[in-house]
Structures are given as C-alpha cells and as structure tokens.
Amino acid sequence: MINYINPQYEVERDADRCIKCRVCERQCANLVHLYNEEADKMISYSEKCVCCHRCVSLCPTRALKIVKSNNTFKENANWSDQAMREIYIQAESGGVLLSSMGNPQPFPVYWDKMLINASQVTNPSIDPLREPMETKVYLGKKAEETVRDENGNLVCNTPVQLELSTPIMFSAMSYGSISYNAHASLARAAKELKIYYNTGEGGLHEDFYEFGANTIVQVASGRFGVYKDYLEAGAAIEIKMGQGAKPGIGGHLPGEKIVGDVSKTRMIPKGTDAISPAPHHDIYSIEDLRQLVYSLKEATAYKKPVIVKIAAVHNVAAIASGIARSGADIIAIDGFRGGTGAAPTRIRNEVGIPIELALASVDQRLREEGIRNEVSLVVGGSIRNSGDIVKAIALGADAVYIASGALIAMGCHLCRSCHTGKCNWGIATQIPELVKRLNPDVASRRLVNLISAWTHEIKEMMGGMGINSIEALRGNRLMLRGIGLTDKELKILGIKHAGE
Amino acid sequence: MKRVYADEKWCLGCKLCEYNCAFANTNQPDMAVALKNTEIVPRIKVEETGKINFAVSCRHCKNPICIQSCITGALYKENGVVMMDKNKCVNCLTCVLVCPYGAIVEDSGGSVFKCELCIKNICKEPACVKGCPNKALLFEER
Numbered sequence: 281m282i283n284y285i286n287p288q289y290e291v292e293r294d295a296d297r298c299i300k301c302r303v304c305e306r307q308c309a310n311l312v313h314l315y316n317e318e319a320d321k322m323i324s325y326s327e328k329c330v331c332c333h334r335c336v337s338l339c340p341t342r343a344l345k346i347v348k349s350n351n352t353f354k355e356n357a358n359w360s361d362q363a364m365r366e367i368y369i370q371a372e373s374g375g376v377l378l379s380s381m382g383n384p385q386p387f388p389v390y391w392d393k394m395l396i397n398a399s400q401v402t403n404p405s406i407d408p409l410r411e412p413m414e415t416k417v418y419l420g421k422k423a424e425e426t427v428r429d430e431n432g433n434l435v436c437n438t439p440v441q442l443e444l445s446t447p448i449m450f451s452a453m454s455y456g457s458i459s460y461n462a463h464a465s466l467a468r469a470a471k472e473l474k475i476y477y478n479t480g481e482g483g484l485h486e487d488f489y490e491f492g493a494n495t496i497v498q499v500a501s502g503r504f505g506v507y508k509d510y511l512e513a514g515a516a517i518e519i520k521m522g523q524g525a526k527p528g529i530g531g532h533l534p535g536e537k538i539v540g541d542v543s544k545t546r547m548i549p550k551g552t553d554a555i556s557p558a559p560h561h562d563i564y565s566i567e568d569l570r571q572l573v574y575s576l577k578e579a580t581a582y583k584k585p586v587i588v589k590i591a592a593v594h595n596v597a598a599i600a601s602g603i604a605r606s607g608a609d610i611i612a613i614d615g616f617r618g619g620t621g622a623a624p625t626r627i628r629n630e631v632g633i634p635i636e637l638a639l640a641s642v643d644q645r646l647r648e649e650g651i652r653n654e655v656s657l658v659v660g661g662s663i664r665n666s667g668d669i670v671k672a673i674a675l676g677a678d679a680v681y682i683a684s685g686a687l688i689a690m691g692c693h694l695c696r697s698c699h700t701g702k703c704n705w706g707i708a709t710q711i712p713e714l715v716k717r718l719n720p721d722v723a724s725r726r727l728v729n730l731i732s733a734w735t736h737e738i739k740e741m742m743g744g745m746g747i748n749s750i751e752a753l754r755g756n757r758l759m760l761r762g763i764g765l766t767d768k769e770l771k772i773l774g775i776k777h778a779g780e
Numbered sequence: 781m782k783r784v785y786a787d788e789k790w791c792l793g794c795k796l797c798e799y800n801c802a803f804a805n806t807n808q809p810d811m812a813v814a815l816k817n818t819e820i821v822p823r824i825k826v827e828e829t830g831k832i833n834f835a836v837s838c839r840h841c842k843n844p845i846c847i848q849s850c851i852t853g854a855l856y857k858e859n860g861v862v863m864m865d866k867n868k869c870v871n872c873l874t875c876v877l878v879c880p881y882g883a884i885v886e887d888s889g890g891s892v893f894k895c896e897l898c899i900k901n902i903c904k905e906p907a908c909v910k911g912c913p914n915k916a917l918l919f920e921e922r
Contacts, residue, residue, distance in 0.1 A: 296816075298812075299811065299815040299817075299818075301795065301796075303796055306792075306793060306795065337913075338794060338796065338913055340796055340800065340803075340911070712831070713792075716914075718914075719790045722914065722915050
C-alpha cells in the first residue's frame with residue numbers, strides 16, 4: 281500500500297560534527313537513528329521522528345537538529361497540511377484520531393491579552409527582597425461569620441483546609457499515564473515545596489504512601505485503586521467529573537500499559553484495558569454528587585477537604601454554583617488547553633472553553649450568589665508561567681494546577697506522542713528501560729527550581745502592585761487590563777481595557 | 781576521599797561518559813574536532829549485559845594491587861588517587877592483568893593509562909560525572 285503520509289520532521293546531521301558515538305541511536309526508542317557499518321555512517325529515518333529532541337539534547341557534539349519538513353502538500357487556507365494528514369491517517373486506519381497534550385489550535389490565549397498593573401508615585405511598590413511577602417494559601421470552605429464565645433474569644437470554626445506555601449499544585453496525572461519515576465519526582469518535589477501533587481485516577485503506588493501529607497488522591501469514574509487506605513492516605517480527595525482536554529468523555533488506558541505495579545495499583549488484572557466511563561454511573565445530578573462528596577467525607581471522618589474537578593464547558597458558572605452547594609470544599613476547573621496522555625483529537629480540539637473565561641464567570645457567579653466563601657477555586661489548563669498565575673489569582677482563583685508545565689520541567693519536549701507509550705524522556709511510558717531515564721533526583725530538583733522561581737516572580741509582581749499578600753490579590757480584577765479585547769470579552773472577564 | 785561511583789539503577793548505557801572521558805584527555809576545546817574519525821580508548825567503560833548497564837573506571841583502591849605489581853614504579857598514589865607516570869611505564873601490562881576491574885587500558889603509544897579523576901587534564905573534575913545525563917555517575921565521599 282502506498283504511504284500517503286510524509287515525514288513532518290527531518291533530522292539534520294552536521295557531518296562535520298558527528299563523531300559517530302551512536303548516543304542518538306541508543307537513546308531513540310522510535311529507532312530513527314541507525315549506524316550503518318558498511319557505509320561507516322549514521323543514517324536517520326526521519327519518518328519515525330516525533331521531534332522529542334532526546335537525541336538533540338544528548339548529542340555531545342551538537343551535530344543534530346530537527347527541522348520542520350518543507351516537503352509540502354499543495355495546501356491552502358482551508359485544506360491545511362494538518363487537515364489532509366488527518367484524513368490520510370483515518371483513511372488508512374479507520375479509527376478515531378488520537379492526540380496527546382493540550383489543545384494546539386490557534387484559539388485566543390486570554391492570559392496574553394491581559395496586562396498587570398504596577399504602582400507609581402501614589403502608592404508604594406514593595407521590594408520582596410527587603411520586606412515580607414506572603415504567598416501562603418489555604419484552600420477549603422471558609423467560615424461564614426466570625427463567632428465569639430461569651431467571653432469574647434474567637435470560636436475557631438474554620439473547616440478543614442489545605443495549606444500551600446505557594447498557590448501552585450501539580451495536577452492529576454495517573455500512575456500508568458506517567459511513569460513511576462515521574463510520580464516519584466512530583467511527590468518528592470511537592471513535599472519539599474510544601475504543596476500538593478495529585479494521583480490522578482490510577483491509585484497510589486505503595487511506595488508513595490509516605491508522601492500522603494502532600495498528596496491529593498483522586499476518585500474518578502472508573503474508581504481505579506480506590507479503597508479505604510487510599511482515601512485516608514491523601515491530604516484531600518478529588519472527585520474528577522471532567523478533564524479539560526476531553527470534556528464529556530472518559531478515559532482509556534490500553535492493556536499494554538497495565539503491567540506489573542500499574543495493575544496492582546489500579547487493582548485491575550494485568551493486560552486489561554482500564555476504561556473510565558464518561559459519566560460517574562452514580563452521579564446524574566448535584567444531589568447525587570452531594571451523596572458522593574459526603575460518602576467520602578464520612579469515610580475519612582470529615583478530616584479531608586473534598587475537591588470536585590470539572591472541565592470548563594459552556595455552562596460552567598451554573599455547574600460550579602451547583603457544586604458549591606453540594607458540600608464540596610474546593611472546585612477545580614480545567615480549561616480546554618489542559619493536557620492529556622491520550623484523547624480523541626476531535627474532542628481535544630473542538631470541545632470546551634478557555635479557562636480564563638470560565639474562571640472569571642465562575643468567580644463572578646459565586647460572588648453574586650453569596651457562596652464564594654463556600655469553596656476555593658483552583659484552575660488549570662495550560663498555566664505557562666508566573667504571569668499566568670498572577671492573572672488567574674487576580675481573576676479570582678485561589679490557586680492553580682500545573683501539569684504540562686511540570687512535565688516540561690522534567691524534560692518533556694511536548695512532542696505530543698504520549699499515546700504511543702514510547703516516551704524517550706521516561707515520563708509517559710511504562711517500558712522499564714525508558715522509565716529509568718528519569719532519575720527523580722534530577723527531575724524533582726528541576727521541579728523545585730521551577731516552582732521556587734515562579735514563586736519569586738509572583739512576589740516580584742505582587743510587590744510591583746504594592747500588594748504584600750496573595751490574599752489581597754485574589755479577585756482583585758482592578759489589577760488587570762485587557763488589550764485587544766471586545767466589550768463582550770472584557771465584560772465576561774470583568775476587567776477594563778488598557779488605558780481605561 | 782571522593783571517588784566516582786556508578787549507580788546501575790540510573791545508567792542508560794548511552795556511553796556519553798566514555799566519550800566525555802576520551803575528549804577530556806585530549807585536552808582539546810572541541811569534541812567534534814578532537815574525536816572525529818578516531819576510535820576512542822576511554823578510561824571508563826560501560827559494561828552491558830542485556831538490559832543492565834553501568835560504567836566502570838578505576839576504584840582508586842586503598843591498597844591498589846596495580847601499584848604493588850608495577851615493576852617500574854610508574855603507578856603511584858597521590859592524595860589517595862592512583863596516578864600513572866607515562867615516562868616510567870615499560871608497557872609490561874602486569875597492571876592490566878591484575879586489575880580486578882579491568883580499569884587499566886593499553887595505549888597504542890607504548891604505555892598504559894587509567895582514570896586519574898581528570899586531575900591532570902583541562903577538565904579538573906571527572907568529565908564522565910559532569911556529562912552524565914541521568915546522574916548515574918556520582919563523584920562523592922562515601
């Protein structure tokens with residue numbers, strides 16, 4: 281059969297610099313590089329290249345680069361290279377297109393259309409290197425009113441809270457979708473940073489119970505790995521109703537990845553597909569959700585906050601209002617640019633809404649209904665830097681979830697081939713020889729560095745605004761101005777235009 | 781004393797250590813120039829069996845059998861590091877035979893050579909450790 285699909289990338293090798301050390305050959309799980317003894321030459325099979333840059337990063341003489349192939353279809357604005365390529369793939373396979381990581385389509389990134397304020401003359405900015413600056417955040421239901429006893433002393437009636445040293449958490453990525461070493465790195469980093477990481481729907485590996493105080497355990501529609509000890513191990517429990525990359529559909533971890541400890545941790549037989557249904561089969565209403573929230577609270581003696589995670593979709597504000605009334609302590613909202621280990625391409629590219637708009641409308645709605653104190657808001661879905669975090673908090677978030685950013689810190693190059701299971705960086709794979717490429721000593725250090733750097737930057741930006749505590753930034757939309765946005769967009773975001 | 785330790789758990793068998801070692805000992809500034817079209821003879825060697833790899837180099841033993849067996853005194857200890865004086869070596873290869881780690885290598889130039897922790901070359905710290913992408917090699921006190 282003729283192969284209609286031509287390579288998207290080409291490996292370019294500088295013959296003058298290549299010393300034929302064969303590191304590229306040994307490091308590529310896609311078998312792109314091969315040493316040909318007869319010709320005494322390294323040969324590259326570009327059609328297998330996923331552009332993960334493992335060979336480029338490890339080449340000791342920098343002899344390699346990956347370039348976009350300029351071999352082109354006769355494309356036009358309507359029939360793009362991508363559109364044609366997808367048809368060729370489906371015409372050959374007859375299957376649903378699969379993709380990994382977040383929505384890559386050129387939809388507006390509202391973070392990039394908002395600008396942050398700074399103090400000049402009339403109010404002093406603060407130097408975070410000289411003055412105290414608070415980034416600590418508490419997540420959970422806040423008491424409705426201050427109560428004092430007959431002697432006038434405060435009655436401490438604050439429900440259970442999660443304490444974060446900085447408003448950043450690692451969001452849900454299951455053991456199975458990512459490797460043991462990736463989980464170990466996240467767990468260690470979360471502990472050192474005094475924040476939290478999230479198990480995703482894959483259960484908690486027995487080795488990581490020791491990180492329980494910094495773990496959020498997830499309960500999703502497949503209920504994989506959920507049992508009493510699991511619920512008790514975590515600092516909080518997250519009910520996953522939806523995921524930004526694939527709202528409205530469940531998950532499917534193919535049987536090939538259910539090996540060894542993954543099978544044991546998920547509590548399903550080896551080699552069986554792990555299918556998470558699209559809905560929770562016991563949740564068809566807010567009342568049903570309330571039952572699960574309280575079942576989980578009951579099971580853990582009301583000692584752990586319950587998070588409900590949803591994807592950002594069209595009626596997100598009304599849905600969030602319902603969740604706030606269901607007894608949940610924290611709502612996590614995942615925008616349409618959120619990542620995934622595998623999702624149908626069409627769902628990932630076409631479904632959901634931007635997190636910025638979802639966050640603004642949810643925060644606004646909860647305030648209008650007087651129930652904002654009932655829940656904390658955590659947002660995720662492509663938080664790329666500390667600027668995005670400051671903007672999210674100013675729009676009303678209590679904290680953010682990062683996952684793609686965390687993976688990139690560990691070495692991920694966003695080649696978006698997670699679904700092949702052959703991650704050359706040892707992250708999205710279960711193949712032992714690939715998993716060992718991610719040494720948690722290295723990766724956890726890189727994660728700690730990233731979050732520490734972002735925390736410094738958050739302090740710098742807060743200081744610039746004359747704000748010395750993250751609490752004073754939350755929902756402070758006057759600190760934001762839109763640029764190049766329509767009146768409608770500004771209204772939804774609840775911000776003024778630059779110059780106003 | 782600080783030594784180079786290999787951790788099999790994290791060794792990928794990429795052999796970058798071998799190339800970094802060979803490069804460091806050429807004392808040249810560019811690896812592509814230094815190692816182009818040469819067969820490298822590194823002082824560290826990645827041992828491989830199936831899926832297990834780890835790098836082996838001189839252990840700088842407390843009582844080095846190589847020094848005891850050296851007939852000319854070319855091998856000697858300096859601050860705990862087993863060093864090699866090329867001028868004294870007569871290439872009898874006794875040390876190559878007795879080293880239980882296979883850490884001494886025959887040179888084509890009529891002498892042997894071995895890991896000297898990059899003390900003598902321009903790197904000044906073990907190049908294998910510095911270039912290991914997965915911290916499978918550590919230079920530390922144990």
